[in-house]
Amino acid sequence: MALNLHVDGARWRDAQADTLRQRPGLVPVIKGNGYGFGRDLLCAEAERLGVPMVAVGTYAELPGALGTFARDVLVLEPYRAAIHHDLPQLRDTRVVHTVTAPDDLTDLRSVQGDARVVVEGLTSMGRFGMPLSSLPGFVTTARGEGVTLHLPLGSGHVAEISRFVEAVPDNRTWFLSHVTTAELADLQRRFPDREFRPRVGTDLWLGDKAAYEVRAHVLEARPIAKGERVGYRQRPQPAGHLVVVSGGTSHGVAMESPAAAATVRQRAIAVAEGALEAAHRVRSPFTVGGVMPRFAEPPHMQCSLLLLPEGVAPPAVGDTVPVRMRLTTAYPDAVVLS
Template identity: 45%
Template sequence: MSGLTLTIDTDAWRAHQRAVVERTPGIIPVAKGNGYGFGLARLAEQAQALGVRTLAVGVPGEVAAVRDHFDGDIVILQPWRPFDSRAVELARDPRVISTVSRLDDLEVLGNLGGDVRPRVVLEVLTSMRRHGLATTDLAGVEAASGMVEIEGWTIHLPLHSDATEAEARALASRAVDAFRASVWLSHVPTATAQAIGRELGIQEPLETRLRIGTDLWLGRRSAYATTATVLDLHEVSRGERVGYHQHRCPGDGWVVVVAGGTANGVGMEAPTSGSTMRSKAISVATGALEAAGRALSPYTLDGKKRMFLEPPHMQSSMVFLPKGSTPPEVGDQVPVEMRMTTALFDEIVAARTA
């Protein structure tokens, strides 16, 4: 192994996915962006092996990356817009389901022409306030139902809470009253989705489906590991200048050059809300470190996370290991904590079994 490496215990990883699918009838796996670190093609292959009938991608450009690896329906989560030429072309594909969040766009889709009626899911506006039809627009869907194939309603909710479940029930009821179709949900428990289906059923439960990404692919953390190769090692003295920016070493020790940099997503973090005292304290502490030219790296050396000597480079990073520690050897693999939704690995390998 070399570079930044993702090692997968494939048996454990796949066992977790099977368990999630078995307890989630009608599941819609989500494969978007960087494929949660595993890659879009690999996730599409896994979805095919799991026997699911629908796979979700984020944007039109991702359809090409999965369609040769998955033979079911592909739903595009980004709402359809008439100015996106790729989205317009894909709307004519019988395997593709477009998400519609505006009545004007639904009318345009219905008048595209061609041999295939576009397949759509209709997004309902939630307290997320991202995309969706307002409840006042739901009544207008019936008139367009003859021009498109409505596969269901999709309701993208905030992260799970008691308020989220109540919102899911209320919006699903209003949507189904406007046009009877299955309900696709996110961020609610399976039991809640099934209960909503029973509540909305007349003679039998209405089908509800759950979109799941993170819990499906990343839900068993012990099934994969991320490591980096030690590329070089240099002993240094306190005050010695190193790196592009010639920062002074904070003490005697070693410069450890490790694989992984900005091109791999190293050092990239999503903004946080800072909603708790602990998270605010961490923000203050890390901000002070960065102001002093120091930042904690995601690399673990001799049992502890160590400081960057300067911001990560494109494909490598320079980390300081203080004297008194045991330095690694060139070629060693060291643990690195990666945010999987932004990670791009140099190598992905299956774990060796005994």
């Protein structure tokens, strides 16, 4: 039994090449679950692309990247003396650290005198960084390789980035997240003597949604009568077919982050989904026989029980069915790259 990510390699790589062409100086982001593909595979893809640098999310991800990618590795997590002081990778000259505070920079340089750094500015994202008022002096002290800015999602970033660029006129290289190709072009026109290097993950690896698909194996399919109880919770079911498929909570099936619900429509959908969940009528992300059947009960660790309505032809054991999943929270058993 397996839940696999199937990838059309040629189409997937064409999308990578397009993104790279549209965003010169791109730094691939390879973090977390590797966007469903796994970090090692993405490091190998970055090698194939020939980029000079990749970015990882945390120091915990650093050893794997250093072992599978031959060039520079930028750590997006800020260096913190209280947490990272004793890490053996601090002395690797391929590592580029993110710093946001003078004390942390002093500690890092006490461990590795020529440690390579970028300074992070505190943007409207508000997560971490050096405030704009203190940034110019800190950039001079750090003698780093640039300034990095983590922006909110959406557009409209040019004005905010411009304020940073104008405040630190001596800094040439800017690492930027969540900027569009149009914004990059606008920034380059405004500041032709600066280098803007976009950090890109989702658009690079998941840009062409038709290039990949998650599929699950059918493990069992049998008719059930109305009122028959199944599963751990022994809930009675309507008549139809019980279909057991590979893929459960350990794969990320039905695991979701809190909804933003920013619009009236999104809030209404969230309320409706909550009502369905309370009534044990949650639609699954699996497509079987052209429909998305509901869960017979919450997913198990490695498989899920689905209720296929009467009148829908059941699949055969061994068939595969597509699964709609958010790949940033997916952990497939294997990646099948054609």
